Amino acid sequence: MSNVFDTLKERGFIAQTTHEDEIRELLENENVTFYTGFDPTADSLHVGHFVQVMAMSHLQKAGHRPIVLVGGGTGMIGDPSGRTDMRKMMNREMVDHNVQAFKKQLSKFLDFSDDKAIIVDNADWLLNLNYIEFLREIGVHFSVNRMLTAECFKSRLERGLSFLEFNYMLMQSYDFLELYRRYGCRLELGGDDQWSNIISGADLVRRVEGASAYGMTFALLTTSEGKKMGKTMAGAVWLDPEKTSPYDFYQYWRNVDDADVEKCLALLTFLPMDEVKRLGNLPGEKKNGAKRILAFEVTKMVHGEEEAQKAQDAADALFSGGGDASAIPSTEVTIEAFKDNANILDLLILAGLVSSKGEGRRLVNQGGVYLNNERVEDIGYIATEDDVEDGAILLRKGKKTYHKIIIK
Structure with missing residues (x-):
């Protein structure tokens, strides 16, 4: 299958496109620069991002150039898409730390040598914007009435939507315009919850530059029951x-x-x-x-x-x-620390299998705690050195979650 668009479609990636036939033809006949954005709200990507990373890898293998846009600027505001409340505000130091972590992780999946892929931070242009100039050049192209029909805003109106967050669509759309001007980027990719922002960005490029720009969203990673995976x-x-x-x-x-x-x-x-x-x-x-x-x-x-x-x-x-069981998650403790935390509830917390003694009590009472594969039925059980086998004890929560306590 020669066209990567067909590959993505067959594998179930594509949810929506702005212009399906044009995008397919573009990917067939040109080496396309495209981008996907990641908000640095944590210092690691998670499984929810992985569909987009895989799609970028498919496209790069087919000869197209990815731009990884890290939202160092938009991350200072927060995307209201899919949210029922306002995101936590982040300072510049937190954002910078997370941006660096993303760069390191994404290098595993994309080839950044010789500009085959590039990483860009939208803080480079967003943090120094002149507000009046931005409103005159960009704001004039956005209808408030139309913006309020976007799903990302509609779901927030009853609970309250700050003007800060209302700016997010303009900022993300402006990203596409800047990437077109700087790198000739013509295609934006994202999760299906980004559809409103993506079509606004493509429309802005067409309005301001008179150029063809496109958007494509991917199915969110969900179970057969429609619940988010990860x-x-x-x-x-x-x-x-x-x-x-x-x-x-x-x-x-x-x-x-x-x-x-x-x-x-x-x-x-x-x-x-x-x-x-x-x-x-x-x-x-x-x-x-x-x-x-x-x-x-x-x-x-x-x-x-x-x-x-x-x-x-x-x-x-x-x-x-x-x-070989050596890769089972484990925690090393001294013999003194083991004795100080010998109660089964303390051991569960020490292993990170529960977050509180209350959760531990419920788990024991429900028959979901095992020590060395023997069910623990007493919340007052005290582990002793007799329970230590080959320098460790093995805890199990439920059927499949294991953790070793290694005594040094």
Whole structure:
């Protein structure tokens, strides 16, 4: 399949386009500079960003040039899209720190050598804007009535929408105009919740420069039931190994519902679609083999093949009785610290398996806590040195969440 647009469509990426036939022809006949924006509201990307990163990688492999736009300027305001309340305000130091973290992470997925991809911070032009000039050049092209019909604003009107946030659409649209002027960028990509902002940006480029500009959105990563993927009881599934360990990352994909395996293989791996469909159609218990491949492939891309193999070996050791368990998430403590936290509730908190003793009590009472694979039924249970096996104790929450306490 020669046209990357067809590849993206077949794999299930594309949700909406401003001009489908024109975009397909553009990607067929030209080397296109395109961009995707990321707001630096944290110091790591998470699974929710990964569909866009994969799409950018497909496009780059087909000869197109990605611009990674990091919102150092817009991040000072906050995007109201998909929000029921105002985002936390960030200072410049926080934004700069997060921008640097993003640059490091994205280098794993895109080739930035010889300007094959570039990273740009919109703070370079947004922070020094002259407000009057901006209103005269840019604001004149925006209808307030039309803006208020955008989904990102409609959902906020009853609860309250600040003028600060109302500016966000103008800022993001101006980004597209600046990127067109500076780099010849003609296509903006984003999640489907960005549709209103993206069509406004393409329209602004056409109005101000008289140039053809386009937008394309991608399906959000959701389960077959329509719920966003990438969330666990512990919070977001991060790409940073310090926030979500490679083992926990592997286990997240290993445990997706059967109905979601084919979609995840298509969106989050580079496996050929014939293989994706074959794995997605495996019956019954054989679907576990497809999940194993999914977990390994996604973990390999994010954390490298060595960490993916360690995670798989650890999972095999726990669930199949073979493999190497050394990659199971662990916490090292002194013997004194172990004795001071020997109550099962304290151990659960120490391992990060619960956030409070109240949560721990509920978990024990529901039969969801195990120590060395033996169910703990007493919230007053005190672990002793007799529970230590090979220098560690193994805690389990529910069926599949493990953590080792290593005593030094």
